[in-house]
Amino acid sequence: MSKIQFPEDFIWGTATASYQIEGAANEGGRGASIWDTFSKEPGNVKNEDNGDVACNSYHLYKEDVALLKELGVSTYRFSMAWPRIFPNGNGELNQEGLDYYHRLVDELLEHNIKPMCTLYHWDLPQALQDRGGWENRETVDAFDHYAKTIFSSFKGKISTWITINEPWCASYLSNYLGIHAPGKKDLQVATTIAHHLMLAHGRAVQSLRKIDAQAQIGYAPNAGWSEAYSNSEQDQQAVRRANGWQIEWFMDPVFKGEYPDFLVNWFKENENVTVPIQEGDMDVISSPIDFVGINYYTGNVARYDEGNGLFHIENLDFNYERTDIGWPIYPEGFYQLLTYLNERYGQVPIYITENGACYNDGVENGEVKDDNRISYMKSHIASVHRAMQSGVNVKGYLAWSLMDNFEWAEGYDMRFGIVHVDFDTLERTKKNSYYWYKKLISRSSFDLIK
Ligand SMILES: CCOCCOc1ccc(-c2cn(C[C@@H]3NC[C@@H](O)[C@H]3O)nn2)cc1
Numbered sequence: 001m002s003k004i005q006f007p008e009d010f011i012w013g014t015a016t017a018s019y020q021i022e023g024a025a026n027e028g029g030r031g032a033s034i035w036d037t038f039s040k041e042p043g044n045v046k047n048e049d050n051g052d053v054a055c056n057s058y059h060l061y062k063e064d065v066a067l068l069k070e071l072g073v074s075t076y077r078f079s080m081a082w083p084r085i086f087p088n089g090n091g092e093l094n095q096e097g098l099d100y101y102h103r104l105v106d107e108l109l110e111h112n113i114k115p116m117c118t119l120y121h122w123d124l125p126q127a128l129q130d131r132g133g134w135e136n137r138e139t140v141d142a143f144d145h146y147a148k149t150i151f152s153s154f155k156g157k158i159s160t161w162i163t164i165n166e167p168w169c170a171s172y173l174s175n176y177l178g179i180h181a182p183g184k185k186d187l188q189v190a191t192t193i194a195h196h197l198m199l200a201h202g203r204a205v206q207s208l209r210k211i212d213a214q215a216q217i218g219y220a221p222n223a224g225w226s227e228a229y230s231n232s233e234q235d236q237q238a239v240r241r242a243n244g245w246q247i248e249w250f251m252d253p254v255f256k257g258e259y260p261d262f263l264v265n266w267f268k269e270n271e272n273v274t275v276p277i278q279e280g281d282m283d284v285i286s287s288p289i290d291f292v293g294i295n296y297y298t299g300n301v302a303r304y305d306e307g308n309g310l311f312h313i314e315n316l317d318f319n320y321e322r323t324d325i326g327w328p329i330y331p332e333g334f335y336q337l338l339t340y341l342n343e344r345y346g347q348v349p350i351y352i353t354e355n356g357a358c359y360n361d362g363v364e365n366g367e368v369k370d371d372n373r374i375s376y377m378k379s380h381i382a383s384v385h386r387a388m389q390s391g392v393n394v395k396g397y398l399a400w401s402l403m404d405n406f407e408w409a410e411g412y413d414m415r416f417g418i419v420h421v422d423f424d425t426l427e428r429t430k431k432n433s434y435y436w437y438k439k440l441i442s443r444s445s446f447d448l449i450k
Pocket residue numbers: 017020166169173177179222295297354400406407408
């Protein structure tokens with residue numbers, strides 16, 4: 001019997017994000033975000049898709065909560081849209097925006113589902129972008145004001161907060177690689193933005209401690225995992241740079257109060273890029289937190305390759321099985337990542353705030369046979385269990401995602417949900433993976449084979 005048993009108090013949940021599911025982009029007093037702008041610029045998003053309607057969860061949230069209730073989750077991770085609260089980024093508060101999230105949170109609490117709320121999941125108010133966005137240090141102050149407003153309004157209802165989702169994506173994927181909004185391609189700009197995002201994180205942590213000392217707060221860095229092709233110094237150093245860019249660059253400032261020297265030097269010597277640290281910044285960023293959320297999807301084997309990209313590294317294709325978005329299926333990397341985090345950052349409590357697979361199966365006779373997704377979830381949830389058996393303090397697992405939604409530059413074609421959404425009718429259909437996950441949650445265990 002290949003049974004994998006989690007502790008009774010292990011948290012099971014699912015995750016979504018405001019721009020990806022809400023729709024109602026021009027309702028309820030919401031202001032424009034950088035994703036409204038970016039998705040409307042031709043060529044940025046597949047099929048010219050955008051979040052105007054998405055899953056219409058702004059109106060269908062009770063249906064979504066009913067799906068969560070039936071699933072049996074204890075926690076639901078969602079994000080608030082800053083432009084619903086402050087349509088101009090700061091200044092006048094939009095009460096209709098607050099009221100929507102109170103309706104959603106009240107519905108969750110009524111069904112005994114604990115809200116885990118992300119303050120920033122990439123939908124920066126366009127009005128702030130027009131004033132420099134995250135490149136402008138004043139946006140940190142605007143974020144702190146937004147955070148304080150939300151913490152005060154939801155004190156007693158929400159007690160688990162995530163400040164920033166995937167700062168690597170919000171800085172480098174968006175402002176160096178240009179794949180996400182606002183689509184800039186400047187390494188210095190991206191590095192400045194990364195610093196300001198981390199500063200915003202630290203400021204929000206300090207604000208929460210003053211407003212609600214009982215609440216828990218963390219952030220959710222994403223991390224792939226690169227395994228060195230060999231134990232040669234060149235391969236080891238190349239992989240150290242690649243992993244360090246996603247992991248240490250965003251975790252050392254919080255847990256060690258400094259950026260990793262080897263990467264600071266690499267950026268300066270190879271790209272003439274520096275971090276605009278001001279007096280006191282690192283003390284703010286390293287304000288103690290209660291947990292770290294880890295978002296993991298994929299990994300690979302890599303080796304040194306002179307002149308290849310920012311870090312002289314080549315990702316090798318070992319003929320991996322891949323999901324429909326093309327990412328290698330690499331559960332071993334998940335285990336390596338989690339044990340690595342434990343070694344480097346001690347027993348920091350970890351939530352898996354995102355893990356999931358893209359499979360684009362359709363509805364056939366009322367059923368969605370996404371057995372590949374079940375297989376992915378089995379191997380990756382087992383990797384979490386392996387890590388826990390090796391001493392990693394994982395508190396919970398939240399599947400990405402509750403439902404198919406707007407997958408950023410990939411649009412609606414790429415489906416990560418355990419619930420299928422027909423984007424013409426908005427009909428929700430529970431996939432086979434939904435029923436598998438429901439059974440796992442009910443027992444906090446599953447069988448690796450059957
Ligand atoms: C080095 C070159 O790389 C080119 C592509 O680079 C990436 C990297 C990472 C992603 C990515 C997408 N997601 C899923 C989302 N996480 C948050 C939630 O909103 C999900 O929709 N995670 N990471 C996309 C593209």
